[in-house]
Structure formats: C-alpha cells, structure tokens
Amino acid sequence: MTPIRVRYSPAPSGEIHVGNARTALFNWLFARHVGGVFVLRIEDTNREKSTEAAIAGVQDTLRWLGMDWDEGPVLQSGLAARHLEAVEQLLADGRAYRCWCTEAELRERNEAEKEAGRPPGYDGHCRELDDEHVAAYEAEGRTSVVRFRTPDEGVSRFTDVVRGEVSVEWSTIRDFVILRSDGSPLFFLANAVDDLDMGITHVIRGEDLIDTTHRVLALRDALGGGPPPVYAHLPLVLAADRAKLSKRHGADAVEDFRSLGYLPEAIVNYLALLGWSPGESAEEVLSLDELVAAFDLDRVTNSAAVFDQKKLDWVNGEWMRRLATSDLASRIEPAVREAAGERFDADVFAHAVAVGQERSSTLVQLTDQMDFLFVGDDAFAIDDEAWARLEKVERVGEVLDTAIAHVEACEWSADALNFVDVLKNLGVKPGKAMVAIYVAVEGRAQGLPAFDAIWMLGRERALLRLRAARERLGAASRAT
RNA sequence: GCCCCCAUCGUCUAGUGGCCCAGGACGCCGCCCUUUCAAGGCGGUAACGGGGAUUCGAACUCCCCUGGGGGCACCA
Numbered sequence: 282m283t284p285i286r287v288r289y290s291p292a293p294s295g296e297i298h299v300g301n302a303r304t305a306l307f308n309w310l311f312a313r314h315v316g317g318v319f320v321l322r323i324e325d326t327n328r329e330k331s332t333e334a335a336i337a338g339v340q341d342t343l344r345w346l347g348m349d350w351d352e353g354p355v356l357q358s359g360l361a362a363r364h365l366e367a368v369e370q371l372l373a374d375g376r377a378y379r380c381w382c383t384e385a386e387l388r389e390r391n392e393a394e395k396e397a398g399r400p401p402g403y404d405g406h407c408r409e410l411d412d413e414h415v416a417a418y419e420a421e422g423r424t425s426v427v428r429f430r431t432p433d434e435g436v437s438r439f440t441d442v443v444r445g446e447v448s449v450e451w452s453t454i455r456d457f458v459i460l461r462s463d464g465s466p467l468f469f470l471a472n473a474v475d476d477l478d479m480g481i482t483h484v485i486r487g488e489d490l491i492d493t494t495h496r497v498l499a500l501r502d503a504l505g506g507g508p509p510p511v512y513a514h515l516p517l518v519l520a521a522d523r524a525k526l527s528k529r530h531g532a533d534a535v536e537d538f539r540s541l542g543y544l545p546e547a548i549v550n551y552l553a554l555l556g557w558s559p560g561e562s563a564e565e566v567l568s569l570d571e572l573v574a575a576f577d578l579d580r581v582t583n584s585a586a587v588f589d590q591k592k593l594d595w596v597n598g599e600w601m602r603r604l605a606t607s608d609l610a611s612r613i614e615p616a617v618r619e620a621a622g623e624r625f626d627a628d629v630f631a632h633a634v635a636v637g638q639e640r641s642s643t644l645v646q647l648t649d650q651m652d653f654l655f656v657g658d659d660a661f662a663i664d665d666e667a668w669a670r671l672e673k674v675e676r677v678g679e680v681l682d683t684a685i686a687h688v689e690a691c692e693w694s695a696d697a698l699n700f701v702d703v704l705k706n707l708g709v710k711p712g713k714a715m716v717a718i719y720v721a722v723e724g725r726a727q728g729l730p731a732f733d734a735i736w737m738l739g740r741e742r743a744l745l746r747l748r749a750a751r752e753r754l755g756a757a758s759r760a761t
Numbered sequence: 762g763c764c765c766c767c768a769u770c771g772u773c774u775a776g777u778g779g780c781c782c783a784g785g786a787c788g789c790c791g792c793c794c795u796u797u798c799a800a801g802g803c804g805g806u807a808a809c810g811g812g813g814a815u816u817c818g819a820a821c822u823c824c825c826c827u828g829g830g831g832g833c834a835c836c837a
Contacts, residue, residue, distance in 0.1 A: 292837045327836060384835080402763095402833065426835055444766070453764050453833080461835040468837045492765055492832045516767080516830095523829065551773095554786090558774050565773090565786055582774075585830060589772050592787040602800080640799040650798095670797095701796060715796040727798030 285317030287483045288476070289343075289350075290357075292324045293335035296534035297342045299588060300487060300518035300526060303552045307515060308485045309348045310553070310576040320479060321353035326471050331358075342535050346545045347569050355479075357471050364466035367474045367504055368427055368459060376503040377459060379425040380407040381418040402455030403428065427460035429469070429500060437495040442513040443581045449495055457496060469493065473500035476510060485513045485578070488585075513578050516556045517585040526588055538593075542645030544604070544612075547597035554596075555586040566599045598642035610634040613648050621655030629654055629737045636733045653723045654737055658745055663724045671720040671750065676707075680714045681721065681751040683707055688735060688743055695736040721750035 289305040291297065297305070312319035323339065325331035340354060371377035380403075382390075390404055408430065418425070431454050438448035459470040466474075476484065476497075491514045498509055520530040532538055538548055550567055559567065559575050567575065601609065610631060618625050633651040641647035653661065663671075674680060687700040701711045718731045722743060728734070735743040 290837090294837080324837060387834095424835095447765080449765065455833085458835050463835080465835090467835070472837085487831095488766065489831055490837085493837090495765095514766085519830075521772085525830085554773060556773090558785095561775055561784080563775095563785085584767050586774090587772060589787070592773065595787055598800080639801090642799085646799095699796080704796085711796055713797095719797050723797090725797090729798095731796055 283480070283482065285312070285315050285482050286320060286480050287312045287317060287485060288320040288322045288353075288479065288481050290322040290324045290472075290475075291339050292327065293331045293339055294327070295335060296536050297339060298526065298533055299535060299538070299548075299552065302342070302346065302535045302548070303518055303555055304486055304515060305343060305348060306346070306549060306552050307513075307557070307576075307581070310572055311483065311485060311578060312351075313573040314576045317482075318351045319349075320355065320481070321350040322355045322475060322479070323353075323357060324468065324471065325356055325358045326466055326468060338536070345539065346535065346549050355475075357475060360471070360475060360478075361466065363478065364471055364474055365460075365464070367470065368466065371429065371459070371500075371503055372427065374503070375430075377427050377429045378408060378410075379415070380428045380456075380458075381410070381415070381423045381425045382406055383423065403457070405456060408456070424462040426458045426462050428456040429459050429496070429503070431456055431496070431499065437499065439494060439498055439509065439512060441491070442511060442578050443516075443583050444491070444514055447491065447494070449492070454495060459500070469496050469500055473497045473504065473506075477501055477504060477506040481510050483511045483513065483578075485515065488514045488517050490514065513581065516582055518555055519585050519587045521587060521589070523585075523587065532590075542643030542648070543593065543597050544600045544644065546604075547593065547600040550600070551593045551596045554592075555588065556582050558582065566596065566603070594642050601641060601643070601647070602639055604638075606631075606635050606638055609638055609647075613644050617648055617651065617655070620652070624655045624657065626655075632733065632737055633729060636729050640729075650728045653725075653728070653734070658742060661724060661746065663720060663750075667720045667725050670726045671717045672754070674714055674717040676709055676714075677717050678751070678754060679707060680704065680709060680717050681747060681754065684718055684721075685744065685747045685751065688740060688747065693736075693740060695732050698732045698735055700732075717750075718747075722746050 287308045289308045291301060291305070309319055311317070321340070321343070323331075323336055325336070336354070336356070343350070368377065372379075382403075386406075387403070390406070391402070407428070432451040435451050436448050437451055437454070438446060441447050457467075457469060459467055461467065475481075494512060494514075501509060518526055520526040520533075522530075524530075526533050532541060535548065539545075546568065549569060550565075550572070553567065553572050553576075554565060557576070557580055559565065560580065563575070613634070614630065617630060630651070633654060634647070637647045637650050641650060671677060683703055684700060687703055688698065691697045691700075701715075704711045704714050707714075715731055716726055719726055719728060719734075722731060722734050722738065723729065729737075738746070
C-alpha cells in the first residue's frame with residue numbers, strides 16, 4: 282500500500298493568512314490522523330513576490346501553531362531544471378507550443394473577444410505556426426512563452442472528497458502559459474510536476490483553487506503521470522461582510538492574532554471548527570492531539586465560513602483557563618519582565634497570574650491587568666474616565682477613609698485585608714463602593730481582585746495610592 | 762460577460778426520507794452568584810432563501826429562480 286503523502290504549499294509572499302493556516306492545519310491533521318507524511322513545499326516560482334523573510338516566517342508560524350513537517354521545506358525554485366524538462370517533453374509531444382504574441386496583441390484580441398460576446402482568454406493564435414513565421418518573429422526580436430494546448434471539446438471531470446463530482450467544458454478553458462518568457466515555470470506546471478514527483482496522494486486546499494484543478498490534472502496526464510491524487514477543496518474563510526478576509530477587516534494573519542494575545546492552542550482549535558465539525562454534540566474545545574484523533578475529511582463542510590472573532594475570544598478564554606498557571610505565566614513573563622525592569626517581582630507576578638488567569642480571555646488582557654503593579658509610583662496614573670467612576674461612588678470620601686484605616690491597621694494577609702464587612706457596617710453597598718478602591722489602587726474601574734491587588738502592592742504603596750486618591754478628592758470637593 | 766462552487770438560528774455547525782413543529786456551540790437578552798470586571802450556574806431569543814417535482818411522508822432527492830462566493834494573468 283502506498284503511503285499517504287500530503288503537502289502544504291504556501292506562496293511566500295507575506296504572512297500566513299488565517300485561511301491559509303486553516304489549509305495547513307487540515308493537511309497536517311489529516312496526515313497525522315492517518316499516519317501519513319506531511320511535506321512543506323514553498324511555491325516560490327514567482328521570484329519577485331518571494332522573500333527570504335517570508336519563507337522563514339512561514340516556518341515560524343507553523344511551528345508556533347504546533348505543526349511540524351516530515352519533509353522540506355522544499356523550495357520550488359530549486360526544482361526548475363525538472364520543470365524545464367517537463368516543458369521540453371510537452372513541447373516534443375506536441376502538447377504545448379511556443380507563443381510569440383506580445384502583451385499588446387493579446388490585450389487587443391481579448392477586447393475583441395469580449396466585444397463578440399465570447400469569454401476572454403487566449404485565442405490560439407500561435408497554435409500552428411510554420412517555421413517561416415517563427416523565424417520572422419525571432420528576427421523581430423520577440424520573445425516567446427510556452428502554452429499548454431487544452432482540448433477544444435469534451436468535459437474535464439474529477440471527484441472531490443468534499444464537493445463530489447466536479448466538471449467543466451474544455452471549451453471554456455483556453456490555452457494557458459506554463460513557461461514565462463524569462464524561462465521560469467508557472468504555478469500550474471510546477472504544481473503538477475511536483476505533486477507527481479513527490480508522490481502526493483491527497484491534495485487539500487482552498488476552494489479558490491478548484492477551477493485550476495482541471496488544468497493541473499490535464500498537465501499531469503500529458504506528462505504521463507499515473508492515477509491522480511485525491512482532491513479535497515476546503516470552503517473559503519470569509520470576513521463578517523462575507524467578503525474575502527483581508528487586512529481591510531483588521532487582523533487577518535496568524536501573526537496579527539499572535540500579537541493580539543491569542544494562544545496557538547486556541548487559534549488552531551478555532552480554525553479547525555471553520556469548515557469542519559467534530560460531530561453531533563461533541564466537545565468543541567479540543568487540543569491538537571484530540572483534533573488529530575477526531576479529524577476526518579468526511580466531516581469537512583462545503584459552504585464558506587465566516588471568521589468570527591467573538592468565538593475565537595471564547596475559545597481563547599477557555600484555553601487561558603485550561604493551561605497550567607505556570608505555563609500561562611511563562612508565556613507572558615518575558616514581556617512583563619521587560620516592561621517592569623527593576624521593579625519586577627517574581628512572587629508578585631506569580632500571584633497576579635494566578636488571580637488573573639480566570640478573568641482574562643487573551644494574554645494581552647492578562648498582561649494589561651497587572652501593569653499597575655510594576656509601574657513606578659510617580660508614573661502611576663488614573664485616567665479621567667476611571668476617576669469619574671470613582672467620584673460617582675456614594676460617600677466616596679468615607680469609603681476611602683475606611684479603606685485607609687483598615688489597611689493601616691489590619692494584619693498583613695490577603696484575607697485579613699478584606700474590608701467588605703467594614704463597608705457594610707458603614708452602610709454602603711460593597712458592590713458599588715469597591716469601584717472607588719479599584720480606581721484608586723489599580724487606576725481603572727475593573728481589574729484584578731482589589732484585596733489581592735493591595736496585598737501584592739504592599740502596605741506602603743497601597744496606602745500611598747489610597748491617600749493620594751483621598752487627597753485629590755478632597756481638593757476637588759473644596760474647589761467646587 | 763462567461764465558467765465553477767455553495768445555500769439550516771446574527772455566526773460556526775448537527776442533520777444524508779419518517780427519531781426534527783430541527784439539536785449543539787459562540788453571540789445576544791434575563792436571572793443567580795459576587796469586592797469591580799470577568800469567570801461560573803440557570804433560563805430565554807433565534808434558522809431549514811423562494812417556487813415547482815418525486816414520495817404515504819421531505820431540511821435531507823431532482824428542476825427552476827434568487828442570493829452569496831470563487832475563477833477566467835507571463836499571481837499562486
């Protein structure tokens with residue numbers, strides 16, 4: 282039995298888009314599920330659009346998401362000799378021919394085709410050129426490309442695992458270029474040759490490529506390449522407005538979500554749910570291992586899916602809470618340490634992560650919540666909006682006085698610090714009154730639990746902030 | 762313009778002729794819990810695009826319409 286082989290073949294022209302990452306994921310999950318081979322192939326035949334940085338970026342992103350590859354990265358540009366050989370073979374067999382038409386000529390005739398109500402595309406002008414014409418073109422100094430001769434009639438069909446029978450009339454597909462005038466191969470050719478040479482058995486990719494399959498399959502056939510691979514065209518990932526997801530919609534690349542504080546576990550989990558489902562009433566929060574075990578091409582959906590960041594937020598929150606606290610801490614420690622500098626305190630940090638873990642849905646949120654701890658007392662600031670909330674608290678002056686008195690006198694532990702009962706005795710609603718404490722101590726109306734915050738800050742620094750707030754309040758009330 | 766693909770709650774989806782006056786998840790709304798915000802618990806809102814046909818019976822099969830998406834490059 283031939284081993285199952287799949288490939289993920291991105292074009293290195295930028296960051297990995299989430300839709301693209303989803304394609305990588307489905308290939309990877311499928312390969313791991315069936316014990317096959319996952320090949321990473323970089324489709325860089327378009328040298329102008331490919332960069333070293335992008336090639337490295339693709340690998341970083343894949344690794345960060347938790348996907349590894351068994352072979353590669355194979356750079357398609359390094360396989361040029363073999364591509365050329367295939368072109369020569371097609372030329373010799375009469376399956377392809379040289380075309381000398383200039384860009385201007387093509388454009389002109391294309392317009393004419395449209396006028397005549399026919400589909401635009403190459404008209405076959407150079408199909409049967411005699412030597413005389415060729416010599417004339419060469420004398421003119423023209424350069425040529427190589428075009429593949431597509432059938433004039435008949436139907437091309439293939440069976441897609443998720444789409445079923447897919448077919449198209451050959452008459453609607455014109456002769457297409459497989460070799461540029463500079464001698465470099467195009468996607469169709471390189472794709473067909475490499476899949477053949479690499480023994481790829483399953484091609485899993487986005488639905489936007491479904492129409493190209495006929496051409497690639499015809500090329501493969503002309504090259505004498507045995508039975509075609511199994512095709513599975515995945516539904517597209519769309520933005521909320523049902524258009525193709527792009528930068529215009531905000532975050533669209535995996536790296537964007539990474540810097541927004543999303544966990545790789547969550548991204549991969551969420552992406553798996555886009556175009557695939559684990560089945561009837563099954564748990565949706567799944568680890569990579571669980572996904573591998575559950576994944577099945579048969580359960581791939583066939584209609585486009587809208588990317589919903591709200592659900593990603595939820596999945597991420599689930600993963601934030603699922604992670605061991607120490608693991609979570611290690612993921613943000615470098616950044617917090619760097620921002621804190623001298624003021625960093627390992628014990629305080631550990632405590633902050635522990636109490637922050639269940640109330641944040643992203644790493645950024647978690648980090649932001651503890652910034653009041655590692656900021657210098659002179660740099661500590663309360664924004665206007667938060668201060669307005671404090672001022673609105675009923676009997677806020679008394680609330681702050683009570684807090685100050687309690688913090689000054691109580692035993693030093695997070696439990697003993699709890700002055701909810703004292704506030705009740707004062708006759709104010711703790712739920713409302715505490716807002717003032719949050720603002721005074723943390724600089725914002727919501728954040729880490731207040732008594733933990735005070736404890737982490739230490740008696741001196743907490744009192745400094747509470748007194749400062751009381752003073753500012755006093756000054757304000759005198760002024761009015 | 763031509764070609765291809767798709768069509769269940771706002772969103773992701775379950776559903777492959779009777780188990781469905783359609784189930785789950787996110788979101789949203791309400792209540793509870795509560796030191797803020799969350800988290801958590803409980804409950805609620807909400808969908809088979811339209812029209813034909815087949816059938817004893819259609820979300821599921823077929824046809825038409827409509828809608829959405831994709832493709833038609835010397836991009837991949």
